[in-house]
Amino acid sequence: MAEHRLDRTDRRIIAALQADGRLTIQELSERCGLSPSPCRRRVLMLEEAGVIQGYAALIDQAKLGLPMSVFVSVKLERQREEELDRFASSIAHWPEVMDCYLMTGQRDYLLRVVVRDLEAYQRFLMDKLTRLDGVASIESSFALGQVKRSSALPIVEA
Structure with missing residues (x-):
């Protein structure tokens, strides 16, 4: 478009x-x-025109019982289109994954995963992420606190 x-x-x-x-x-x-x-x-x-894609309520994840944010870097064995598509299709259905970006650099994907606690993250990791074919490595970083959160894009005058 x-x-x-x-x-x-x-x-x-x-x-x-x-x-x-x-x-x-x-x-x-x-x-x-x-x-x-x-x-x-x-x-x-x-x-x-797709400029406005929808409307949503902003929810406090901690008050919903999901206080933990984990940033997960994923490297695939190969970066061929079919492997990238398979990974994207799989994680698209996982409610724990709030954001997923295809990246440049040493990792292929960066995910933001929200969970209740460390045990829930371990279940997500063991039952879902590590079971995907083609995943070479996974690195998890746990957020200690949220400094800023915004859903509003900067509006710049043309």
Whole structure:
């Protein structure tokens, strides 16, 4: 899909929705200096263009009983397309994996895994990750604390 050209008003809408995705069209239009009908059209256009991909609640993982974040570096035996696809397909269905990035450098993937405790991480490791064909090595790093978390992308003026 071609890149969607964002003007100043689109950027204001995106910034407002990133700050509060529950804004009504009326509230959003007031914050962005538009009347409700053009504001609604712009939001729909941003959704249809895939700029806005959806809406979600931000949940405190510790209050949900998942206080542990583990960053897992995975190296595959081979970096051929079919091995990369197989790995990506497998982990896509694992709810513990919150983020997964294909990386450059010494490791092929970086995952952020959330679990209840060390025992739950060990089960994830033994029952899922180590059972995947083609995994050469796994390195786990345990987060001691979270310094910053944001789901809002920086909105830069064009």
